[in-house]
Amino acid sequence: MTGFLFAAGVYLLLHKSFMKLIAGVILFGNACNLFLLITGGLVDSHPAFVSGNDGAVPLDNMADPVPQAFILTAIVISLGVQAFVIVLLKRIYQTSHTNNLDALTDTDDV
Amino acid sequence: MLFYKRVNIQRAVVLISTVIALISGVKLVKVLAREEFLTMQVGGWEAPFGITLFVDRFAGLMIAMTALLAVSASLFSFSDSVMPTRKKQIGFYPAFMFMLAGISGAFLTGDLFNLYVWFEVMLISSFVLITLGSKKDQLQGGIKYVIINFIASSFLLLAIGILYGTTGNTNLAALAESLRDPALQTVTQLAAVLLLASFGIKAALFPFYFWLPASYHTSPIAVMAIVAGLLTKVGVYTMIRTFTLLFPLQQYHYLQVFILIISSLTMLMGVFGAIAQRDIRKVLAYNLISKIGFIVYGLAVYTPAAVAGAIFYTLHHMLVKTNLFFVVGIIGKARGSYRVKDINGLYDHFPRLSFLFFVLALTLVGIPPFSGFWGKFMLVDAGLSVYDYRSVALLLIVSLLTLYSMMRIWGKCFLTKFDTRLEQLVTERVFMKEYYQVYIASVFLFLVTLWISFSPSWLIEYTQRAAEQVLTPSGYINAVMQR
Numbered sequence: 001m002t003g004f005l006f007a008a009g010v011y012l013l014l015h016k017s018f019m020k021l022i023a024g025v026i027l028f029g030n031a032c033n034l035f036l037l038i039t040g041g042l043v044d045s046h047p048a049f050v051s052g053n054d055g056a057v058p059l060d061n062m063a064d065p066v067p068q069a070f071i072l073t074a075i076v077i078s079l080g081v082q083a084f085v086i087v088l089l090k091r092i093y094q095t096s097h098t099n100n101l102d103a104l105t106d107t108d109d110v
Numbered sequence: 111m112l113f114y115k116r117v118n119i120q121r122a123v124v125l126i127s128t129v130i131a132l133i134s135g136v137k138l139v140k141v142l143a144r145e146e147f148l149t150m151q152v153g154g155w156e157a158p159f160g161i162t163l164f165v166d167r168f169a170g171l172m173i174a175m176t177a178l179l180a181v182s183a184s185l186f187s188f189s190d191s192v193m194p195t196r197k198k199q200i201g202f203y204p205a206f207m208f209m210l211a212g213i214s215g216a217f218l219t220g221d222l223f224n225l226y227v228w229f230e231v232m233l234i235s236s237f238v239l240i241t242l243g244s245k246k247d248q249l250q251g252g253i254k255y256v257i258i259n260f261i262a263s264s265f266l267l268l269a270i271g272i273l274y275g276t277t278g279n280t281n282l283a284a285l286a287e288s289l290r291d292p293a294l295q296t297v298t299q300l301a302a303v304l305l306l307a308s309f310g311i312k313a314a315l316f317p318f319y320f321w322l323p324a325s326y327h328t329s330p331i332a333v334m335a336i337v338a339g340l341l342t343k344v345g346v347y348t349m350i351r352t353f354t355l356l357f358p359l360q361q362y363h364y365l366q367v368f369i370l371i372i373s374s375l376t377m378l379m380g381v382f383g384a385i386a387q388r389d390i391r392k393v394l395a396y397n398l399i400s401k402i403g404f405i406v407y408g409l410a411v412y413t414p415a416a417v418a419g420a421i422f423y424t425l426h427h428m429l430v431k432t433n434l435f436f437v438v439g440i441i442g443k444a445r446g447s448y449r450v451k452d453i454n455g456l457y458d459h460f461p462r463l464s465f466l467f468f469v470l471a472l473t474l475v476g477i478p479p480f481s482g483f484w485g486k487f488m489l490v491d492a493g494l495s496v497y498d499y500r501s502v503a504l505l506l507i508v509s510l511l512t513l514y515s516m517m518r519i520w521g522k523c524f525l526t527k528f529d530t531r532l533e534q535l536v537t538e539r540v541f542m543k544e545y546y547q548v549y550i551a552s553v554f555l556f557l558v559t560l561w562i563s564f565s566p567s568w569l570i571e572y573t574q575r576a577a578e579q580v581l582t583p584s585g586y587i588n589a590v591m592q593r
Contacts, residue, residue: 013257025260032264032271039275067274070223074267077230081260084237088253095246 002038005031018089018099025085029078036071120203121188127207128180131214135174142170143572162220162281162590167576168421169217172347175428176217176340178558180210183336186436186551202242206336209235216344220590222273222280225348226266229312232344233259236337240329251325258321262311269304272297283590286355286583302357302365309352313345315406316376319399323383327391331442334391335435338398339428346402346424350409350417355583359412370410374501376403377508384515388450390438390523393515394431397474400508401427407505408489411496418577419488422570426481429559430473436552437467441523443545450519454526462542464524466552471516473559476509480563484570 009031012024093099142165165173187202212232219225241252274280276297277288289298311318322342326334353359359366380400387393405427408420438448440463445453457464469480476482486509493502542549562569579585 013261021257025257028261028264032267035268036271036274039271066280067271070270070274073223073227077227077263080234081230081256081263084234085253085256085260088237088241088249088256092249092253095249 002031002034005034016100018093022082022086022089026078026082029074029082033071033074033078036067036074039067121184124184124203124207125181125188128177128184128210131177131210132174132181135170135177138165138170139167139174139572142167143575161224162283163218164220164282164586164590165218166579166586167572168347168350168580171421171425171572171576172217172343173214175425176210176213178555179336179339179428179432182436182551182555183332183339183432185554186335186439186548187332188547202239202333205235205238205242209239209336209340213340213344217347220282222270222282222285224280226263226270229263229266229344232341233263236341239333239337240325242333243330245328248328251328255321255325258311258318262308262318265304265308265311269301269308272301272304276301281590282351282355283587286587289356298357299362302352302362305352305356306349306365306369309345309349310372311345313342313349313406314376314399314402315372316379316399316403317372319376319380319402322399323387323392323395326395327389327448331391331435331439335432335439338395338435339432342398342402343424343428346405349406350420350580353409354417354580355586358583359410366410366412369406370498370501373403373406373410374504376400376406377504378403381508381511381515385511385518389448390441390450390453390519391435391448393519394434394438397512397515398427398431400512401431401474403508404486404489404505407501408492411492411498411501412581413492413496414574414577414581415488415495416492416577417580418570418574419485419492421573421576421580422488423482423485425569425573426473426485426559426562429555429562430470430482433552433555433559434467434470434474436548436555437463437470440545440548440552441467443548450522453523457524462549466556467524468520470556470559471520473563475513475516477513481559481566484563484566488570 005027009024009026009028012020013028015021015024184206187206209232212228212230212235215228216225216232219228237252237256240255241248270280273285273289277285279285279288289295307318311321314322326338329337353365353369357365359369377400380396380398380403383396384393384400387396401423405420405424408416408418408423410416440460441453441456442448444456444460444463447453456467473480473482476486486505490502490505493505
């Protein structure tokens with residue numbers, strides 16, 4: 001499912017319509033967070049394991065809290081970025097009167 | 111932010127705090143001349159569980175340089191010519207301070223996830239800075255900048271996920287240790303590539319640099335100056351840190367070759383872009399990209415001499431680029447435009463400015479005896495010592511082309527006669543009196559550049575010791591893990 005989210009997110013990010021861009025940002029951000037969930041080994045029926053040499057022995061069925069902290073932070077940060085992108089796109093729509101990224105070429109003059 | 115509309119108080123706070131930061135930064139550099147590392151565990155949690163704050167000589171130098179640029183940028187922005195008061199009122203200084211906090215944090219941290227957090231702080235503040243004022247092209251440049259950098263941060267996050275999932279820690283020192291294990295290396299190489307992509311986007315390497323010329327020149331010149339000097343350098347710093355500590359390029363030879371190729375292409379593409387531009391801000395933006403290529407080339411060669419050259423060049427470039435942007439800001443104010451065809455006769459009217467520009471342009475290109483020469487010499491010397499003749503030849507050709515791009519500006523803007531059809535603007539004396547802050551800022555940085563140029567030996571030696579530190583990760587690991 002995460003892979004699907006990534007694919008959808010990237011696909012939408014590459015669009016020129018603002019709405020799809022925003023949707024892409026949101027999906028891509030969520031996909032990243034879910035990815036952290038997976039690599040952190042957090043599956044509901046599986047006890048978390050910690051590889052590496054720190055020697056800690058996890059209790060049975062204990063989930064590793066650290067990637068959860070990462071995900072929380074990342075969710076908050078991506079929320080901030082999403083909010084910013086949405087407002088930015090709204091302002092661009094107001095000033096440039098277009099919904100089309102390809103039309104925003106004012107910065108490309110030599 | 112407490113004094114939201116009262117710019118004067120904001121100015122005072124910013125100036126005082128950046129000066130304090132500068133004093134601390136210089137002290138840090140001095141202390142690190144004696145000691146090897148400085149570490150601190152946040153909250154008293156032991157490494158590798160807690161977050162380590164870690165400074166080695168390279169980080170110390172970067173922090174000091176950041177503070178220096180911060181002081182001069184705040185001086186520069188005091189003048190209303192380059193940053194109208196209304197813009198200052200809507201939150202320039204808070205965003206500026208946040209960005210500096212993020213940058214310093216990124217230099218100080220010893221934990222990869224903490225790095226992500228500081229990157230985001232820095233990034234979001236830079237979003238605000240670049241789009242401050244909401245003019246049409248700012249917003250357009252802004253959206254390109256935002257989306258691409260958001261993707262870069264996401265790559266960093268993904269890399270963190272992979273690294274944590276396979277090794278169980280994000281502390282850089284502990285990661286470095288865990289990554290020595292050859293069993294993990296097949297998976298973690300994915301993380302290495304993701305990190306390369308992420309930091310490469312941030313640092314504006316080929317083929318990731320296209321956001322930079324699209325967005326940097328749209329922001330107010332004071333913002334552009336500070337952002338150009340700092341943000342890409344954070345990308346470069348983290349790249350050097352990653353590929354010496356976590357994925358040392360000796361082990362990952364294919365990465366080394368790849369980075370070598372990318373950096374060479376960056377050098378070349380950057381300067382080609384610079385030659386083509388007719389807006390002097392964009393010329394400087396493309397030259398910035400080209401110089402980033404030089405610095406990463408130093409990383410790719412991976413000898414102590416090369417990395418020392420890269421560090422030296424980074425510092426010199428931060429100084430000179432920001433200063434050039436200051437000068438360009440003055441030009442823009444003096445002539446009302448940044449396009450080459452609109453600007454003429456600057457040598458006649460603004461002799462002191464012309465002097466500043468000329469010397470800075472020479473420094474950027476690398477003409478002796480200025481600091482660019484020392485940096486370039488170190489890089490060329492290192493390249494030759496590994497018999498990499500192609501890249502060194504490329505480096506020298508690119509320098510020549512850089513010279514051409516700067517001299518184009520010099521010839522077209524400075525040496526031409528003033529077009530008397532245009533309205534006669536003020537003489538330099540009057541201009542200087544009214545906009546003295548920008549001159550002070552520029553001259554301040556200029557003096558530092560001159561100092562480095564004419565007595566480079568302490569800095570060369572310091573960067574060599576910094577490079578040795580950077581290239582011996584065991585020192586880093588021991589320093590952190592034994593706390």
